[in-house]
Amino acid sequence: MSDSPLRIVPNQPARPDPPEDAAQNEAAQKQAELAELRRLLVEPEQVQINNILERLNNPRIRARETSRTLTEAVRLRNAHDDSLTEALAPTVVTAFHSSVKKNPRPVAEAISPLMGPAIRHSISVALKSMIQAFDQALKHSFTWQGVKWRFQAWRTGRPFAEVVLLNTLVYRVEQVFLIHKQSGLLLHHIAAASVATQDADIVSGMLTAIQVAIHNFARDSFGPAQDEHIDTLDMGDREVWIEPGPQAVIAAVIRGKAPETLRSESFAPAIEAIHNEQSETLVSFDGDATPFELSRPHLEDCLQSQFEGGADPAQFKVPLYIWLLIAVLLTAIATWAFFAWRESRRWDDYLNKLRATPGIVITEEGKRDGRRFVAGLRDPLAVDPQAILKDQTQLDPAKVASHWEPYQALHPEFVEARAKSLLEPPLGVALKFGGGVLSATGIAPHQWIADARKFALAIPGVVAFNDQDLIDEDLKEPESLRRQIEQRLVRFVVGTTQIAPGQNEDLKTLIAQVQRLIALAPTAGRVVKIEIIGHTDTEGDESANQRLSEDRASRLLAMLAARGVGKDLLSTRGVASTQPARPETSDADKEINRRVSFKVSLLEARKLTTQSKESSR
Amino acid sequence: MSLIQKKICLLGAFAVGKTSLVSRFVKSIYSDQYITTVGVKVDKKIVKFDDREINLIVWDLAGEDEFQKVQMSYLSGASGYLLVADGTRLDTLEIARMLRERVNENAGQLPFILIINKADLEMEWEIDDQAVAECEAQGWTVIKASAKTGEGVEEAFTALAGKIYQK
Numbered sequence: 001m002s003d004s005p006l007r008i009v010p011n012q013p014a015r016p017d018p019p020e021d022a023a024q025n026e027a028a029q030k031q032a033e034l035a036e037l038r039r040l041l042v043e044p045e046q047v048q049i050n051n052i053l054e055r056l057n058n059p060r061i062r063a064r065e066t067s068r069t070l071t072e073a074v075r076l077r078n079a080h081d082d083s084l085t086e087a088l089a090p091t092v093v094t095a096f097h098s099s100v101k102k103n104p105r106p107v108a109e110a111i112s113p114l115m116g117p118a119i120r121h122s123i124s125v126a127l128k129s130m131i132q133a134f135d136q137a138l139k140h141s142f143t144w145q146g147v148k149w150r151f152q153a154w155r156t157g158r159p160f161a162e163v164v165l166l167n168t169l170v171y172r173v174e175q176v177f178l179i180h181k182q183s184g185l186l187l188h189h190i191a192a193a194s195v196a197t198q199d200a201d202i203v204s205g206m207l208t209a210i211q212v213a214i215h216n217f218a219r220d221s222f223g224p225a226q227d228e229h230i231d232t233l234d235m236g237d238r239e240v241w242i243e244p245g246p247q248a249v250i251a252a253v254i255r256g257k258a259p260e261t262l263r264s265e266s267f268a269p270a271i272e273a274i275h276n277e278q279s280e281t282l283v284s285f286d287g288d289a290t291p292f293e294l295s296r297p298h299l300e301d302c303l304q305s306q307f308e309g310g311a312d313p314a315q316f317k318v319p320l321y322i323w324l325l326i327a328v329l330l331t332a333i334a335t336w337a338f339f340a341w342r343e344s345r346r347w348d349d350y351l352n353k354l355r356a357t358p359g360i361v362i363t364e365e366g367k368r369d370g371r372r373f374v375a376g377l378r379d380p381l382a383v384d385p386q387a388i389l390k391d392q393t394q395l396d397p398a399k400v401a402s403h404w405e406p407y408q409a410l411h412p413e414f415v416e417a418r419a420k421s422l423l424e425p426p427l428g429v430a431l432k433f434g435g436g437v438l439s440a441t442g443i444a445p446h447q448w449i450a451d452a453r454k455f456a457l458a459i460p461g462v463v464a465f466n467d468q469d470l471i472d473e474d475l476k477e478p479e480s481l482r483r484q485i486e487q488r489l490v491r492f493v494v495g496t497t498q499i500a501p502g503q504n505e506d507l508k509t510l511i512a513q514v515q516r517l518i519a520l521a522p523t524a525g526r527v528v529k530i531e532i533i534g535h536t537d538t539e540g541d542e543s544a545n546q547r548l549s550e551d552r553a554s555r556l557l558a559m560l561a562a563r564g565v566g567k568d569l570l571s572t573r574g575v576a577s578t579q580p581a582r583p584e585t586s587d588a589d590k591e592i593n594r595r596v597s598f599k600v601s602l603l604e605a606r607k608l609t610t611q612s613k614e615s616s617r
Numbered sequence: 618m619s620l621i622q623k624k625i626c627l628l629g630a631f632a633v634g635k636t637s638l639v640s641r642f643v644k645s646i647y648s649d650q651y652i653t654t655v656g657v658k659v660d661k662k663i664v665k666f667d668d669r670e671i672n673l674i675v676w677d678l679a680g681e682d683e684f685q686k687v688q689m690s691y692l693s694g695a696s697g698y699l700l701v702a703d704g705t706r707l708d709t710l711e712i713a714r715m716l717r718e719r720v721n722e723n724a725g726q727l728p729f730i731l732i733i734n735k736a737d738l739e740m741e742w743e744i745d746d747q748a749v750a751e752c753e754a755q756g757w758t759v760i761k762a763s764a765k766t767g768e769g770v771e772e773a774f775t776a777l778a779g780k781i782y783q784k
Contacts, residue, residue: 180694181694182693182694183624183693183694183695183696184624184659184674184676184693184694185622185623185624185674185694186622199661201622201661201672202659202660202674204674205624205659205661205674205676206657206659209657209659209676209691212657212688212690212691212693213657213688215690216688216690286621287621287622287623287671287696288621288622289622
């Protein structure tokens, strides 16, 4: 076809012109006549033809006319065969790509209504398979068979749900491969939940290689056969079902015994649909499998499975006895929890009581071999923890182990208690401890006081012993005797050392008192010293009176010494008339002033020793 | 799955070390123990070429010998192939030439690379430099490789990937 516009031109003479002029003219004449004749004969047709040419050569007119018939033409063509679709497909794909590249929004908006359902579908498939596995597991958990399967799961290290699934399985499509028929390259691959898959690329190649190998073997053994393909590969506990299409193949890995209808109802429609939707992509496949993501819904439809007893999760009900079992278990757990809680409360209570008890220190507590134990330090004076356990708590003493190390607590009450037990104070003595000082009050025998002074400071915690308010019991009578002796006086005849008459009884009593005092004093740790003081009245010469007073004192000393009183305990002094007993207003007063009086000292035995040492130096 | 996949085949005489080359290439482990390839072994390896990743699906075909012919139907859909010869056996180069012709008859002109294996034993080679030069004169790409040391292995596979893309 020429690309120049069509044009009908008047016919030119076919043969060359003769060389002569005459002949030339004649020919021209004939030509003109012929043209005239043609004009007369075909002019209307000529005009019509020119009009048609005009319509054909004018693209605007042609476009307008094509547009009138285009829709009808497409419809007719499509009714006839699919060639128009095939022819247009690459253009549409390119247009689609360039449209997305330019502005993806319109396309995104157009397909977004499809995305939701697609995602929902895939999620619901995943959920369904999960629920199925769970229900199977639950259903078989409490039967004898279930126990066996549990043992099997433990032995093989597989999850229980999977073991149940495998045992109740009639069949399950575990994996579906979409394989490019010619090259064996993997276009898409999906697997059921919890199915372990190998490298799908390699498996795809191997499956194809196996098919080729078998095909070759069949051809070599039985001669060539047209369009023959392998439809099942037996691989031990699994089968591979192969459903071929013109460009691609579905290979489904199936565990168990699948019904033949699976092929006609699932696999064949799937491979057909994929070819319908992606025939162009399949034909032009050159290693890029990305577009075949679109085939996923069809492949997912192939992931079918069936379990024993219909295995409809909706119909499955938990039997009543399982509910009862669960209820009993829950009650048991609740009861146990309550008792455990109460026991624990009681234990804490006991520990708190122990902590609050002085002289007990908890260093360790807890539970060992089902028995509670508590260990720590205990002052032997503290309350017995076993008694607290028995009397103040509701714990079973047999279930509590205790271990106490003895120690001495320095709490004031313990120091006080220890002081009491050690010093054993007599009745009438009170011991008090505070601020490191042990105080004793009351009346005590002299020996006890002496011991207490010695031992008090040896008690841990005691830094001082206060006995200021402690009265020495053994000093009571000596003191009384002392006072009585000091009140006595012995009267003398005027101007002499002669004892005035009528004092015999008084002298006897005096001597008895002195002797008793001397006998008692050592019990109170004292030594008696008696100073005998001689006096005169104011009559006469003072120097003579002095001598007289000394003599009168000596007279008494001699008398006492004669009655067994040690001279070393006695001393004498004369004071003449300087210390009258009463002012001399009468003779009776003078009579009283002519006398001997006594000054008694109860010296502490130790002090006396020191004094005597000092004096001897 | 966004990678481009390409099927390639390994062809060569019996015991030239094809499987060892694949092992070297795919897992980078060489086994001295000779592996007799019984049928087809499929493996894969991702190579990088011109900033793109190519998933090479390697079909390791059984070696050609007097009892067994390489089945050309395995080449269906292949984007290229590697011819493997054993440098220490001159006849393996002849078999390689013959295999190439058979491929051309059955599968048409496909990109290929000639690997001469056992470069680690170059002292014992029967295939001399002249024979190599003759092949190169025909426009073949010849790569000396050693499955034992790994020399040239990666290079050969990458070179084939390159040829496939220059096509």
